[in-house]
Amino acid sequence: MSDEIKQIAALIGHQQAQEKRVAALIDEFQKESAQLSRQTAQLSQVIRELDSASGNMTETVKKSVNTALNQVERELKQASIEQQKPAVNALNQVVKVAQESVFEMQREMSRYTWKSAIYIGMTMIAVMGGCLWGMYYFIDSGYARIAEMQRMEAIWEKKAPLANISICDGKPCVQVTGVEYTNKKGDRFYLIESINFSKSNAESFETEWVRIRNVIVSVFDLIISFGFSNGTLVSKNALLPIVYYMYHRHLPNDFYKRSSFSEDRNIIKKWLHVALVKRVFGGTSDTILNKIRKAFTSDVISHPIGDVNLFPVESINSEIKYDVSISDEFIHDLLSTQMDDKYSFSLLSLLYPNLDYKNNDFHKDHLHPAVMYDELCEDDKNNFGWSVYNSLVNIQMLDANENMSKNKKPLSVWVDKETEGKDRCDFLRKHLIPETDLNISNFREYVSLRTELLINELKNKLI
Known part of the structure; x- marks a missing residue:
């Protein structure tokens, strides 16, 4: 490949030399043209002087002189052209050689391009082959490791069906509890101090x-x-x-x-x-x-x-024999459960049992919206605070669509809208809302009445 590059470099050098020769001939041609122009200008000046001097000649003499002058002009031009012919022929020869050099370079470059394409193609095929082999190796190795892990897991399930089998650093492992014990050989064991399974029970469990x-x-x-x-x-x-x-x-x-x-x-x-x-x-x-x-x-x-x-x-x-006589103190503790407390779901599910829990189609909702807490009067804020406002006393469970419809509406506005043309008492009973003035300004009486309502409801549910 290096010899081909040298040949191309030699051709390029030859072409540059030919270009210099052409440039020199063009300069010479331009000089001859400039000289011809000067001679023509001198001839024109002579003709004008002769024309001026022959003002009194007869017409026949003028024609003779003009004919002679024209003949001289043609001869001068012909002489100039004859002088330029060698330069033109040399220029044509240079152009021809330059064209042949270009064609030769194109042929060399074409051969070089095809060879390069072949080399590149062979390299790509080799790389792709290596990648495919690597993928096959790692996939095959991965399947083998998975099969080994599954085999070991199956063995452990037979040996310890109650164990918590997991994967530790890519290998099956079993979580155990008990006192660690190391024998004289350095082997480590775990002593399971209490176990409720006899051998027969364990076999039955496995079966x-x-x-x-x-x-x-x-x-x-x-x-x-x-x-x-x-x-x-x-x-x-x-x-x-x-x-x-x-x-x-x-x-x-x-x-x-x-x-x-x-x-x-x-x-x-x-x-x-x-x-x-x-x-x-x-x-x-x-x-x-x-x-x-x-x-x-x-x-x-x-x-x-x-x-x-x-x-x-x-x-x-x-x-x-668990205490079924639920005390008022216990109920009051339940009513203080906050919206995000882990027990709030069970409490609200007991209070609102008819929602679509199967499809997770339910929302926890503040009866008086959370955004209206700042509208409480100062006395109510001091006496109750956010802990009551965010507790079971002011929380209900709603159907998801119903809650989106309620959004941030004030409690009184929402109830009026939902009970328009409907049985208001039935709606309030269903939602465990007391029959009273539901404006935020009447929060104190609302808390008292709803607390009483929820106490009775929870006693009925928990007994």
């Missing part, structure tokens, strides 16, 4: 694991249909009695949506909200769960569930 897993998934589908989220489900232990009930009753996986189980679902829903609000599982959960299990059967081994067709709320309450 039934698929069905147990399906029941757990169904229970989570159920509570999602109740409107719960990870933030509002304050105790996952509260789900274990439901799992036990659904598993031993052999309820279907679509229990959460089948219409034939709607009554059972409503019973479970109310029980779960009440259990969470009353903090049933806030203390010694193991003790509570053992008592709840007795509500299903007196013989867990031979007969794990009794003859029940609905979730046994009354039996559960009887076994746990």
Whole structure:
């Protein structure tokens, strides 16, 4: 390739030399032309002088002189052209050589371009081949690693079906709890101090694991249909009695949506909200769960569930002997629950049970809009403050569309608009709004009346 470049450079040098030669011939041609112009100007001057001197000649003499002069002019021009012919011929020869040099350069460049294109194409093919091979290698290696991880996970599931299996730095690992122990060889173990499973129980658990897993998934589908989220489900232990009930009753996986189980679902829903609000599982959960299990059967081994067709709320309450005589002090504490508190969802769900919780189509809403807090008089701000304004006393649960329609309207304006041509008393009862002046200026009386209304409602729901 370097020899070809040298040839091209030589051609370029030859072309530059030819261009210099052409430039020199053009300069010479211009000099000869300038000399011819000067001679022509001198001849014209001679003719004018002769014409002036021959003013008295006869016409015949004038014609003779003019003819002679014209002949002299033609001869001079012809002589000039003859003198310029060698320069013109040389110029034509230079142009011809220059054209041949250009054609030769184009041919060389064409050959060079094709060779370069071939080299570039071969390089691209090699690079693409390397990339494809690398992709195949890494994909194949990745699939092999995934298969190995799945194989190890399956082994661990057989060995420890109750373990929390996860991935640690790309490898299967198991979360365990207990006291760490190291033997004389330096091997590390964890001593599990308390375990409620015998060997036979563990084998039974392993055998039934698929069905147990399906029941757990169904229970989570159920509570999602109740409107719960990870933030509002304050105790996952509260789900274990439901799992036990659904598993031993052999309820279907679509229990959460089948219409034939709607009554059972409503019973479970109310029980779960009440259990969470009353903090049933806030203390010694193991003790509570053992008592709840007795509500299903007196013989867990031979007969794990009794003859029940609905979730046994009354039996559960009887076994746990939890305080069902809700005190006014406890209710007042519940009424101070703030809008974003983790227990507010369960409380509002008990107070407003008929909303579309299944499709998450509900909003928490300030009855007196939050933007109107600054319109409270100074006495009301001092006596109540934001803690009351943002509490259950001034909060309701609304259908999402209804809440968007309400937006930031004052409570009195919203109620008047929604009850226009409708039963106002029924609307207020449904939304747990007291029958009183609902302007922000009457906030003190509104708080007193709604507090009384909510106390009665919560007592009915929680007993």
